[in-house]
Amino acid sequence: MTAKYSERFIYLDHNATTRVDQDVLKAMMPYLNEEFGNPSSPYLLGTRAKEGLERAREEVALLLGCQNHEVIFTSGGSESNNMVLKGLIDFKRPEKFHIITTAVEHPAILNPVLYLMELGVKVTVLPVDSFCRVDPEAVRKAILPQTTLISIMLANNETGTLQPVKEISEIGHKHGIPVHTDAAQAIGKIEVDVNDLGVDFLTVAGHKLYAPKGIGALYIRNGQNLTPLIHGAGQEYGKRPGTENTILSAGLGAACRIARKRLKNDFQNMEILRNRLQELLFGGLDDLVLNGHPEKRLPNTLNVAVPGIEGGLILEGLPKIMASTGAACHDRTVRLSHVLSAMGVAPEIGMGALRFSAGRSNTIEQIEEAANSIINQVKRMRDGRP
Numbered sequence: 010m011t012a013k014y015s016e017r018f019i020y021l022d023h024n025a026t027t028r029v030d031q032d033v034l035k036a037m038m039p040y041l042n043e044e045f046g047n048p049s050s051p052y053l054l055g056t057r058a059k060e061g062l063e064r065a066r067e068e069v070a071l072l073l074g075c076q077n078h079e080v081i082f083t084s085g086g087s088e089s090n091n092m093v094l095k096g097l098i099d100f101k102r103p104e105k106f107h108i109i110t111t112a113v114e115h116p117a118i119l120n121p122v123l124y125l126m127e128l129g130v131k132v133t134v135l136p137v138d139s140f141c142r143v144d145p146e147a148v149r150k151a152i153l154p155q156t157t158l159i160s161i162m163l164a165n166n167e168t169g170t171l172q173p174v175k176e177i178s179e180i181g182h183k184h185g186i187p188v189h190t191d192a193a194q195a196i197g198k199i200e201v202d203v204n205d206l207g208v209d210f211l212t213v214a215g216h217k218l219y220a221p222k223g224i225g226a227l228y229i230r231n232g233q234n235l236t237p238l239i240h241g242a243g244q245e246y247g248k249r250p251g252t253e254n255t256i257l258s259a260g261l262g263a264a265c266r267i268a269r270k271r272l273k274n275d276f277q278n279m280e281i282l283r284n285r286l287q288e289l290l291f292g293g294l295d296d297l298v299l300n301g302h303p304e305k306r307l308p309n310t311l312n313v314a315v316p317g318i319e320g321g322l323i324l325e326g327l328p329k330i331m332a333s334t335g336a337a338c339h340d341r342t343v344r345l346s347h348v349l350s351a352m353g354v355a356p357e358i359g360m361g362a363l364r365f366s367a368g369r370s371n372t373i374e375q376i377e378e379a380a381n382s383i384i385n386q387v388k389r390m391r392d393g394r395p
Contacts, residue, residue, distance in 0.1 A: 019375045021332045023217075023368030024166050024194055024310060029260070030219040036263035037221070040256040048253050049244065058255045065255075065262025069226050072265040073211065074202035081227045081245045082258050086193040086214030087117040088238070089227035090160075092249070093189045093210045094121045096235030097157050103129035106157040111135045111143045111172075112351035114162055118191055119347070122160075131155070140302040141170035141352050149180045159188045163206075164195040167335060167348040167364055168301025169310025171195075178207030187233060193217050193225075197268040198307050199276065209233050215257070219369070220264035224257035275369060279309035282367040282376050287311050289380035294387055298358050300335065300349060309368065314354070315361035318390050323363065326386045330379050335362025 020028075040061060046054030048062050063077070070077045083089045098106050103125065110122055112134050119134075126132050133151040137143050143161060159181045164171050174190050181188040189210035195201055197218030203211055211228040215221060229235065229248065241250030268275075290313060291297050300312040312335065315323065320334035335346050335354075345359040354362070363383075367376070 017329070019330050019379045020370065021330060021365040021367060021379060024169075024307075024364065024366035025333060026216045026222065027219045027368055028370065029221055030264060030267055032267060033220055033260045033263045037256050037260045040259055044255070048255060049242070061259055062253055062255050065258045065260075068262035068266040068269075069213065072196070072201070072269045073213075073228055074204055075228055076231065078246060079203075079228055079231055081229060081248050082253060082261070083225045083227050083249060084223055085216070085225035086115070086191065086212050089212040089214075089225050090115075090117045090189075090191055091121050092227055092235055092238055093158070093212075094118070094125065094160065095238060097187070098125060098130060098236075100128065104131070105155055107131040107133070107153050107155045108157060109133045109135065109148060109151045109159045109161075111137060111161055113137050113141055113143075113165055113167075113348045114160070115166055115191060115193070118160060118162070137351050139352055139354075140305075141165050141168045141300075141348065142302060142305070143172055143177075145173050145176040145180055148177050152180075152184050152186065156184070156186050159186055161188075161190060162194075163190045163192040163201065163211075164199070164307050165301070165348060166194045167333075167346060168312045168352075169194075169307035169366075170302045171199075171305045171307070174208065175206050182207065187230075194307065197264070197272070197275070198279065198309055200272060203228055203230070213261075215261045215264060218264050218268050220261045221257050224254065224261045226261065271369075276308050278369075279307075279367050282371050282373065283309055283311050283365075285373060286365060286367070286376045286380055287313075289377065290383060293380065293384035300352065300354060300359075300362060307366075309366050311365045313363055313365075314358045315363070315387055316358045318361045318387065320361050320363045323361070323383070323386055323390065326390070327382050330382060333364040333366075335359055335364060 046058040048059040066077050066080050069080045122132050135143050135147050163174050178188045187209035190208050191212045193214035196213050209230040213226040215224040239250050244250050296316050298314040335349050349359040
């Protein structure tokens with residue numbers, strides 16, 4: 010982040026998106042200019058583009074701990090999720106299929122699931138506890154003879170809470186059921202190894218780990234088959250036809266390479282920033298509420314609520330601080346996010362929810378400035394001062 014930019018804003022919304030890393034930009038530039046070949050073309054320009062594509066695939070695979078051919082490039086997390094949810098269903102006999110998921114998934118899971126339900130697919134949406142965690146035993150009890158897929162996110166985008174995906178994978182495999190995890194928020198923040206987790210499918214979203222928007226990946230364990238969403242030529246091992254986007258794929262590959270090298274230091278730095286922000290806010294404000302698990306969460310994510318004051322109004326008075334809220338206001342009615350609702354957060358608390366997510370560009374000075382500004386703003390609002 011440039012000095013000019015960092016002076017204007019304090020960006021604490023890295024769970025929404027990240028700024029493209031400068032080294033990622035450098036990796037993409039050749040494919041915007043001289044290396045413009047089609048990866049399917051047999052001549053030199055085409056083979057060089059293909060080599061760049063495969064280098065990028067290898068970098069993603071190294072970050073995930075899988076084989077290169079198990080990585081499929083997509084347009085992002087939503088497409089990857091849809092590929093799994095719809096690719097395992099026979100639409101001629103939808104009533105014979107069953108999917109298990111949770112009430113706190115991203116809309117890129119919940120909306121496709123609702124679509125499938127309308128077609129006749131049976132879906133079990135499991136509740137979570139007050140910390141945003143699903144009980145693996147509830148997953149086991151939800152399994153039916155026709156269960157086709159268990160899809161449970163690795164890290165919640167609002168609270169940062171980590172789900173027991175490894176335990177759930179073990180349960181699924183005991184019953185011969187494939188397991189998918191939407192790891193969009195986790196990749197680049199915590200160590201993610203597909204074999205350790207035991208998952209059969211895993212979603213990656215590039216713009217969450219300093220790659221461009223519009224690129225993602227789907228891990229498909231060797232031996233698993235999906236019906237393609239798109240039908241065309243045989244690109245991406247026939248699982249995602251269409252001319253490959255070498256430009257954005259190169260960016261994702263570079264971002265994964267950088268994330269692999271920086272993971273330990275980034276984890277420590279983000280945790281320090283998150284903990285400092287939490288310490289200052291809870292030290293400066295009474296009645297503050299922590300949403301999510303206090304320990305089993307992403308190192309960068311802090312979701313807090315200020316009871317009785319709308320989070321959106323708090324941020325409106327702090328234009329320099331860029332963060333998210335846990336509720337939306339429509340026609341003077343505050344509606345909680347589906348995540349907070351599923352956690353059983355009371356409306357008078359959830360209406361004041363604020364999500365802060367730190368990233369590589371943040372400094373301890375920014376965190377302290379943000380905390381002081383938030384504390385002062387809340388105290389002004391509580392005192393009725395503008």
